[in-house]
Amino acid sequence: MESRSKASRNGVSAREAFRRFWPYTRGIRRWLVVGALLLVLAAAGEVAAIWIFGLITDHVLAAKNLAAFWTPALVWLQLSVLTAVASFGGDYLTTLVGERFLLRLRDSVFAHVQRLSPDFFDRGRTGDLMVRLTDDVEAIEQFVASGLIKTVTSVVSAVFFAGAALYVRWDLALVSFALAPLFWLAVRRFTARFRETAVRERESNGAMTSVVEESLSNHALVQAYNRQPAERRRLHREGLTWLEAKMAENRLSALYEPLVQVIETVCVLLVLGFGASELARGRVTLGGLLAFAAYLGYLYPPLQSLGDVGLTASEAAASADRIIEIMETPPAVADPAVPRTRAARRGRVAFDGVTFRYPGGGRPALKEFSFRAGPEELVLVTGPSGAGKSTIARLLLRFYDPERGRIRLDGVDIRELSLTTLRDTVTVLQQETMLFPGSVRDNIAYGRPDATEEQIVAAARAAEAHDFVTALPEGYDTPVGRQGRLLSGGQRQRIAIARAMLRDAPVLVLDEPTTGLDAPTARRVLAPLRRLMAGRTTILITHDLHLAPEADRIVVLDGRPPTGSGPAAPREIARRYGRTPEAASRG
Numbered sequence: 089m090e091s092r093s094k095a096s097r098n099g100v101s102a103r104e105a106f107r108r109f110w111p112y113t114r115g116i117r118r119w120l121v122v123g124a125l126l127l128v129l130a131a132a133g134e135v136a137a138i139w140i141f142g143l144i145t146d147h148v149l150a151a152k153n154l155a156a157f158w159t160p161a162l163v164w165l166q167l168s169v170l171t172a173v174a175s176f177g178g179d180y181l182t183t184l185v186g187e188r189f190l191l192r193l194r195d196s197v198f199a200h201v202q203r204l205s206p207d208f209f210d211r212g213r214t215g216d217l218m219v220r221l222t223d224d225v226e227a228i229e230q231f232v233a234s235g236l237i238k239t240v241t242s243v244v245s246a247v248f249f250a251g252a253a254l255y256v257r258w259d260l261a262l263v264s265f266a267l268a269p270l271f272w273l274a275v276r277r278f279t280a281r282f283r284e285t286a287v288r289e290r291e292s293n294g295a296m297t298s299v300v301e302e303s304l305s306n307h308a309l310v311q312a313y314n315r316q317p318a319e320r321r322r323l324h325r326e327g328l329t330w331l332e333a334k335m336a337e338n339r340l341s342a343l344y345e346p347l348v349q350v351i352e353t354v355c356v357l358l359v360l361g362f363g364a365s366e367l368a369r370g371r372v373t374l375g376g377l378l379a380f381a382a383y384l385g386y387l388y389p390p391l392q393s394l395g396d397v398g399l400t401a402s403e404a405a406a407s408a409d410r411i412i413e414i415m416e417t418p419p420a421v422a423d424p425a426v427p428r429t430r431a432a433r434r435g436r437v438a439f440d441g442v443t444f445r446y447p448g449g450g451r452p453a454l455k456e457f458s459f460r461a462g463p464e465e466l467v468l469v470t471g472p473s474g475a476g477k478s479t480i481a482r483l484l485l486r487f488y489d490p491e492r493g494r495i496r497l498d499g500v501d502i503r504e505l506s507l508t509t510l511r512d513t514v515t516v517l518q519q520e521t522m523l524f525p526g527s528v529r530d531n532i533a534y535g536r537p538d539a540t541e542e543q544i545v546a547a548a549r550a551a552e553a554h555d556f557v558t559a560l561p562e563g564y565d566t567p568v569g570r571q572g573r574l575l576s577g578g579q580r581q582r583i584a585i586a587r588a589m590l591r592d593a594p595v596l597v598l599d600e601p602t603t604g605l606d607a608p609t610a611r612r613v614l615a616p617l618r619r620l621m622a623g624r625t626t627i628l629i630t631h632d633l634h635l636a637p638e639a640d641r642i643v644v645l646d647g648r649p650p651t652g653s654g655p656a657a658p659r660e661i662a663r664r665y666g667r668t669p670e671a672a673s674r675g
């Protein structure tokens with residue numbers, strides 16, 4: 089994700105960011121309007137309350153007339169209740185709309201991320217992606233939903249208070265408004281720099297989260313190789329960078345507020361000085377002057393929050409770049425326009441002249457590769473490390489599409505099938521057993537969440553997992569830990585076999601199913617594996633030729649272009665197992 093971050097430096101403007109993410113408010117806009125109206129009503133209530141305060145000062149306090157107090161006091165009380173209700177309703181609704189927007193945007197970015205090819209995750213850093221899905225998404229919400237409401241209510245409030253001030257004393261008001269350009273100057277100078285610091289802050293936050301994530305998920309490696317001090321240093325270094333970026337951001341926002349306050353004080357002093365002389369000359373009442381000063385006082389917060397919107401916009405534009413970058417990363421594969429959603433489920437697999445190169449990879453991982461596997465057949469794929477064996481499984485699941493050639497399932501090009509149908513038809517048992525944190529039961533039922541208890545137990549029995557599972561402290565409810573680390577390698581493998589049994593797909597790809605298991609354990613999983621293979625098309629990717637005598641066909645990927653005499657490995661297999669392997673190459 090390094091390259092992705094760099095692209096953000098000359099990214100979208102705040103206006104483009106707004107336009108891009110505004111559609112996510114669809115369906116909740118009316119609540120946005122109602123919320124904003126309520127907030128405007130609350131601001132109007134405040135204007136009226138200050139007016140009453142001025143009246144009370146002149147007609148009650150200055151005139152020392154208590155009898156004139158009760159009516160305005162009652163109106164003020166009613167007004168304040170009304171303002172409180174409007175303000176509560178407005179805050180509640182606008183927060184709700186903001187949170188709904190956030191939820192929708194996050195869901196949609198996450199849904200897109202889920203469609204990306206494994207390559208995206210292999211190259212990127214998880215920590216950085218996590219920051220994008222949390223902080224960056226939130227910064228966009230702060231701008232598009234909350235920011236819009238803030239802008240509207242601030243503008244309306246500013247107009248209210250400025251109008252009221254003008255009404256009370258237009259000349260005094262004009263004097264203080266003359267200082268308004270100072271605000272805009274301050275805001276303009278700050279926003280550009282703020283955006284830069286916001287980008288730096290997000291990037292270093294992503295880098296730091298990535299270090300934490302990488303170190304914690306590889307904790308066993310770190311401890312076994314005594315790399316704790318190095319990892320601590322790495323985190324400290326990223327933490328320092330973050331601290332600097334955060335301080336740069338904070339310096340700006342911390343400087344901005346006092347600066348605005350100084351401008352504000354200058355205005356208030358000017359008004360008071362001018363007002364005092366007007367009062368002495370009897371051209372303004374004390375109540376009028378106080379109300380005027382209060383209107384000005386109330387005018388600054390909306391002006392200041394308009395300035396903040398500028399800062400929020402810069403921050404959001406920085407985040408928008410990081411989100412747009414993800415959203416514009418196209419998935420390597422997509423459903424066809426009119427996908428077939430029914431598969432024959434017989435399990436005939438054919439690779440015809442398949443050439444494939446990983447994105448950004450130079451040499452093809454597979455070149456002109458062809459083979460066939462039919463129902464109830466066991467096809468063993470072997471060859472040296474890096475020859476492209478696991479690539480076959482990735483292509484069959486359509487994590488990627490081949491550059492040339494076709495892959496067919498029961499005679500249909502897999503690009504014509506919906507991805508869901510294809511992946512329901514093919515089960516892959518990975519080289520490393522992949523378990524989710526959860527219970528044994530959850531993991532067995534992972535591919536079929538609607539499975540009954542009897543089906544789960546039957547699958548576990550067939551996978552020879554039932555006995556060890558029932559011996560676990562909480563049986564099927566025992567948590568397996570992160571990546572199944574609370575279980576042994578052989579136990580993890582048998583749970584994965586049970587999961588595959590339950591899924592009951594016609595095509596099975598076993599990618600090095602016994603790797604990482606010692607010989608006796610490997611032998612123990614062979615029986616459940618055979619049970620799993622029965623009645624299905626099985627493609628067994630392995631270095632281990634134990635099962636070669638049972639294979640209907642052996643495909644050898646030798647990592648070199650085919651030669652006339654054929655590579656040594658197929659001949660060796662032919663000599664040992666008395667069958668002729670098919671040689672294939674990865675180029």
Ligand SMILES: Nc1ncnc2c1ncn2[C@@H]1O[C@H](COP(=O)(O)OP(=O)(O)OP(=O)(O)O)[C@@H](O)[C@H]1O
Binds near residue numbers: 448472473477
């Ligand atoms: N995501 C990727 N991006 C770029 N190249 C890749 C990627 N994954 C694998 N490769 C390359 O493609 C080639 C084939 O990889 P593959 O995983 O299919 O090998 P393999 O035969 O299964 O090896 P092994 O027996 O060691 O598991 C290798 O040279 C590898 O470096």
